[in-house]
Amino acid sequence: MKTAASEKYRPYPAIRLTDRTWPDRAITRPPAWCSVDLRDGNQALIDPMDTPRKLRLWNTLVGMGFKQIEVGFPAASQTDYDFIRFLIDGGHIPDDVTIQILTQSREDLIRKSFEALDGAKRAIVHLYNSTSEVQRRVVFGFDRQGCIDLALAGTRLVRELSAQRAGGEVTFQYSPESFTGTEPDFAVAIVEAVAEAWGAAKGREMIVNLPATVEMSTPNLYADTVEWFCRTVKNRANLIISVHPHNDRGTGVAAAELAVMAGADRVEGTLFGNGERTGNVDVCTLALNLFTQGIDPGLDLSDIDSIRAAAEECTGLPVHPRHPYAGELVYTAFSGSHQDAINKGFKAREKANSTVWEVPYLPIDPADVGRTYEAVIRINSQSGKGGVAYVLERDYGLELPKAMQSEFSKVVQSVADREGRELSPAEIHAAFQATYLEAGAIQVVDYSTVPVSSKGTRALTAQLVVGGAERIIQGVGAGPVDAFVHALQKDLGLFVTVRDYHEHAIGEGSESQAACYVAIDGKAGVVHGAAIDASVTMAALKAVVGAINRRER
Numbered sequence: 001m002k003t004a005a006s007e008k009y010r011p012y013p014a015i016r017l018t019d020r021t022w023p024d025r026a027i028t029r030p031p032a033w034c035s036v037d038l039r040d041g042n043q044a045l046i047d048p049m050d051t052p053r054k055l056r057l058w059n060t061l062v063g064m065g066f067k068q069i070e071v072g073f074p075a076a077s078q079t080d081y082d083f084i085r086f087l088i089d090g091g092h093i094p095d096d097v098t099i100q101i102l103t104q105s106r107e108d109l110i111r112k113s114f115e116a117l118d119g120a121k122r123a124i125v126h127l128y129n130s131t132s133e134v135q136r137r138v139v140f141g142f143d144r145q146g147c148i149d150l151a152l153a154g155t156r157l158v159r160e161l162s163a164q165r166a167g168g169e170v171t172f173q174y175s176p177e178s179f180t181g182t183e184p185d186f187a188v189a190i191v192e193a194v195a196e197a198w199g200a201a202k203g204r205e206m207i208v209n210l211p212a213t214v215e216m217s218t219p220n221l222y223a224d225t226v227e228w229f230c231r232t233v234k235n236r237a238n239l240i241i242s243v244h245p246h247n248d249r250g251t252g253v254a255a256a257e258l259a260v261m262a263g264a265d266r267v268e269g270t271l272f273g274n275g276e277r278t279g280n281v282d283v284c285t286l287a288l289n290l291f292t293q294g295i296d297p298g299l300d301l302s303d304i305d306s307i308r309a310a311a312e313e314c315t316g317l318p319v320h321p322r323h324p325y326a327g328e329l330v331y332t333a334f335s336g337s338h339q340d341a342i343n344k345g346f347k348a349r350e351k352a353n354s355t356v357w358e359v360p361y362l363p364i365d366p367a368d369v370g371r372t373y374e375a376v377i378r379i380n381s382q383s384g385k386g387g388v389a390y391v392l393e394r395d396y397g398l399e400l401p402k403a404m405q406s407e408f409s410k411v412v413q414s415v416a417d418r419e420g421r422e423l424s425p426a427e428i429h430a431a432f433q434a435t436y437l438e439a440g441a442i443q444v445v446d447y448s449t450v451p452v453s454s455k456g457t458r459a460l461t462a463q464l465v466v467g468g469a470e471r472i473i474q475g476v477g478a479g480p481v482d483a484f485v486h487a488l489q490k491d492l493g494l495f496v497t498v499r500d501y502h503e504h505a506i507g508e509g510s511e512s513q514a515a516c517y518v519a520i521d522g523k524a525g526v527v528h529g530a531a532i533d534a535s536v537t538m539a540a541l542k543a544v545v546g547a548i549n550r551r552e553r
């Protein structure tokens with residue numbers, strides 16, 4: 001670095017809370033969620049949303065089950081104002097959903113905000129002013145009392161206008177904005193003054209939002225401050241403590257989780273973390289983190305791809321392919337050992353017939369968020385035999401025996417290395433066909449068998465093409481394969497020792513086919529052959545011949 005960090009930056013002034021209790025608490029139920037996509041998310045976009053885009057996002061949020069949605073800053077922009085009027089006048093707000101609007105503590109803005117809310121059955125009026133030491137000094141040029149006075153002036157006006165409203169309940173929310181840059185004792189003082197001015201009481205609870213407007217510390221320090229605040233503020237029971245983490249240090253999700261452990265009742269955030277600078281906290285990740293701990297998050301994310309599509313189209317911002325739960329690649333393993341473990345995990349789960357999710361490397365069942373298993377294993381040069389076997393079985397019904405998996409995965413690996421890219425299932429299947437199923441110097445055309453003893457001994461006659469010439473060979477053995485091996489030795493002088501044999505059906509009913517895999521002794525180790533045919537015996541004979549052809553090659 002060209003700059004000496006110690007000269008330019010100061011460590012975050014941590015609050016001294018040695019008897020903190022939050023580390024021992026577990027989250028057992030979801031917080032109240034408030035989406036701020038249409039306000040904080042919107043104000044961070046290159047092109048803020050117009051009404052059709054806002055409506056699409058609104059419908060997505062309502063469909064997911066959000067009960068509180070901050071719909072805009074109506075005094076700031078006509079688009080926000082018009083959208084709020086559109087929602088109210090058009091009857092688009094379900095009875096169980098409360099809209100929230102944001103305003104600064106300025107008389108004209110507060111009055112305009114109330115105008116925007118005219119006719120709404122219920123609303124949260126969210127008032128904020130910056131309380132941080134630096135903003136008081138640099139932006140507003142006032143002392144602590146000046147800051148409190150500004151907050152109180154706004155609170156009193158909100159109280160007055162709420163009382164004048166003809167019907168339509170108002171919940172008041174106050175944010176000491178830039179809370180993370182505010183001395184904790186001052187945050188308590190200003191919130192207590194505001195709560196008193198609002199008349200917060202049992203049945204008239206107000207929301208106190210403690211925003212990490214800029215994330216300035218490790219999440220544990222944010223949690224310490226939230227716990228300290230909850231323990232210190234007067235009449236805590238009359239306050240709904242909300243948090244609004246941003247993600248400047250990349251730990252917004254952790255900060256929100258620890259803050260809930262520390263006493264927060266409510267979380268404000270956005271889908272996939274859109275928002276100012278590095279974004280707001282991602283509510284989808286928070287909700288699915290809860291889900292994977294066995295807790296119903298109270299939000300429906302069972303079709304995460306549609307939610308992602310709506311968010312991407314409305315914001316114009318792509319969701320990263322590695323984004324938790326929602327990214328295109330997050331349910332995909334390319335590396336061999338991961339694929340092997342996933343493959344075994346799926347098989348064990350099927351065998352145990354268990355509902356409990358225990359598949360290695362997959363913290364959530366992709367199906368729970370509407371994703372398929374198709375992309376779980378994809379093949380490139382980092383992949384191993386388990387992954388290749390998984391793809392062949394899943395897409396082509398081929399259950400390669402273990403020894404053959406090792407051999408074939410080397411074939412796939414060399415193709416992937418040569419191509420320097422991912423291989424599709426079709427390309428893997430084509431490599432399988434080219435390796436094992438292509439016609440060689442010997443081909444089986446037909447065969448017949450007859451029993452020669454009551455103990456199962458059979459005589460076999462096979463019609464072959466050998467080096468372009470038709471040949472008939474005959475042999476006797478314990479079964480068709482044994483008889484064929486004897487015939488090959490007797491009539492063609494080919495010595496074949498079958499070391500391994502597997503067969504299985506592909507498909508069901510009259511359309512089904514048989515797949516056979518054999519391993520025979522080669523010059524250096526075993527050589528594998530495989531074949532697929534409508535008849536099991538024919539598949540077995542072809543697999544033996546396939547192995548011989550490969551050995552002779």
Ligand SMILES: CC(=O)SCCNC(=O)CCNC(=O)[C@H](O)C(C)(C)COP(=O)(O)OP(=O)(O)OC[C@H]1O[C@@H](n2cnc3c(N)ncnc32)[C@H](O)[C@@H]1OP(=O)(O)O
Pocket residue numbers: 040043073075076077103104105106128129130139140150177213276
């Ligand atoms: C952390 C957050 O996300 S907070 C939300 C931020 N969102 C937005 O700002 C988006 C919408 N805002 C806007 O469109 C505009 O800022 C408006 C319409 C609200 C105000 O516009 P304008 O008055 O033209 O300009 P501007 O924002 O520069 O005003 C700054 C003035 O507001 C004052 N101010 C800023 N915040 C507040 C507040 N919460 N309460 C009272 N006054 C405030 C500033 O001190 C400054 O005062 P000054 O003019 O005496 O220096």
Ligand SMILES: CC(C)C(=O)C(=O)O
Pocket residue numbers: 040102128175177178209211212213214244246
């Ligand atoms: C208005 C407040 C809550 C805000 O958006 C922030 O602090 O980031």
